[in-house]
Amino acid sequence: MDERTLQDDTVIVTKIELVGVGEKGADDSVRMASEIVANQLFVYMSGKTSLAEDFVKSQRHEDGVVRDADTHTILTREEEERLYGPFD
Numbered sequence: 001m002d003e004r005t006l007q008d009d010t011v012i013v014t015k016i017e018l019v020g021v022g023e024k025g026a027d028d029s030v031r032m033a034s035e036i037v038a039n040q041l042f043v044y045m046s047g048k049t050s051l052a053e054d055f056v057k058s059q060r061h062e063d064g065v066v067r068d069a070d071t072h073t074i075l076t077r078e079e080e081e082r083l084y085g086p087f088d
Contacts, residue, residue, distance in 0.1 A: 015051045030055040032066040
């Protein structure tokens with residue numbers, strides 16, 4: 001939670017990759033509406049989507065927030081290529 005959370009009821013969800021004892025690797029984060037956080041964490045653990053995919057979906061909006069409606073959509077081909085690289 002941060003200052004913005006108090007203003008628009010959103011939170012930042014972060015995944016931190018630990019690469020070794022005391023070493024931190026890359027981290028990913030996305031801002032999302034607070035009412036979808038618990039569900040999205042469950043979906044991430046099930047492997048049906050990822051934080052990286054939700055980050056791409058967040059870029060659909062000027063404020064960069066993933067909303068409930070975004071959780072019911074799939075990435076467009078352009079979004080997939082932005083995330084995974086070009087398809088051959």
